[in-house]
Structures are given as structure tokens and as C-alpha cells.
Amino acid sequence: MVFAASAQPAPVTLTVSGTIPILADGDTPAAVRRAAHIADGYFPGTNDPEQLSQLIKDVGVEAAKYGREPEEIQIHAIFSEFNNPIPAAERMAAQGVSRAMLPAFVFAGPGGLDRMAEFGESVVKPLAGD
Numbered sequence: 001m002v003f004a005a006s007a008q009p010a011p012v013t014l015t016v017s018g019t020i021p022i023l024a025d026g027d028t029p030a031a032v033r034r035a036a037h038i039a040d041g042y043f044p045g046t047n048d049p050e051q052l053s054q055l056i057k058d059v060g061v062e063a064a065k066y067g068r069e070p071e072e073i074q075i076h077a078i079f080s081e082f083n084n085p086i087p088a089a090e091r092m093a094a095q096g097v098s099r100a101m102l103p104a105f106v107f108a109g110p111g112g113l114d115r116m117a118e119f120g121e122s123v124v125k126p127l128a129g130d
Contacts, residue, residue, distance in 0.1 A: 023076065027055055035073060036062030042073050043101075047080040049091065056096050074098040082106060085123045093127070 024031060024039035027046055035042035036059050044055040060070030079100035081088035092100055107116040 027051070029058075032058045033062050035059050036068065037066050039073060041076050041099075043076040045078070047078045049095075052077055052092075052097075053095050070096075076101055078103065082119075085119070086127065089123060089127055 021040035022038060023041040023043055024035035025043040025045050026032075026034070027044055032042075032055060042055075042059050044052055046052055046055065056075055059073055059075075063070045063073060075095075075097045076099045077092060077095075077097045079085075079089065079092070079102050089100060102119075107113070107119075
């Protein structure tokens with residue numbers, strides 16, 4: 001039996017391989033293996049710098065076991081050091097983090113959009129080189 005299916009609008013392809021990117025998360029050995037084996041991105045789910053470094057290294061080691069280059073897997077991490085954000089962001093970049101995820105509650109409430117704009121101007125823009 002053959003079935004036909006279509007989707008409108010057509011899905012967007014966002015990876016080099018032409019597939020929708022897969023993001024794996026977790027900090028267990030199984031999560032690290034899963035990310036290394038099938039994911040385009042990995043979200044360790046920790047804001048501890050040492051644990052983050054170790055998990056990134058672990059994903060790289062596991063990726064090599066699957067014949068993958070560690071750089072193929074984008075690292076997504078929680079950004080939580082708002083008291084000294086530029087050194088924290090620079091450290092995360094040096095660790096291999098390609099995307100920092102900001103908790104929404106930091107910008108919640110009155111003045112939230114202003115705080116977000118200030119963060120963009122004082123942290124994101126200088127580090128992006130704009």
C-alpha cells in the first residue's frame with residue numbers, strides 16, 4: 001500500500017544536509033551519546049562552567065566514535081551570569097558554545113524590554129563585533 005502526503009507550506013530545511021535540525025539535551029552519559037550520534041545541536045542544560053566544559057568534551061569524544069567531527073554539533077547553553085556578562089559570554093564562546101539561551105524570566109515584568117535592549121547593546125553587540 002502506498003500513501004501520499006504533502007505539507008503546505010512546505011517545511012523549511014535548515015541544515016547543510018537539508019533536514020530539520022535535531023537538538024538533543026541532557027547531562028547523562030546516554031544524553032551525551034544520543035547528541036553525538038544523531039543531533040545537529042546539543043543542549044547540556046547546566047549553567048555550571050566546569051560541568052559544561054566536561055559535557056562539551058564528552059560530546060566531542062563520543063562524536064569521534066561515530067565518525068563525526070565535534071564541530072558538526074552546535075552547543076547551546078544556558079546563560080546565567082548577568083552580574084558579569086561579557087567575561088561569561090567570552091568564556092562560553094571559548095568553551096565551544098555557539099548559542100547562549102537567555103532565561104525569559106530575567107526580562108519579565110516592568111522594564112523587561114528595556115533590560116533586554118540594554119543586554120543586546122552592552123553584551124551581544126560588542127561580542128558580535130557590530
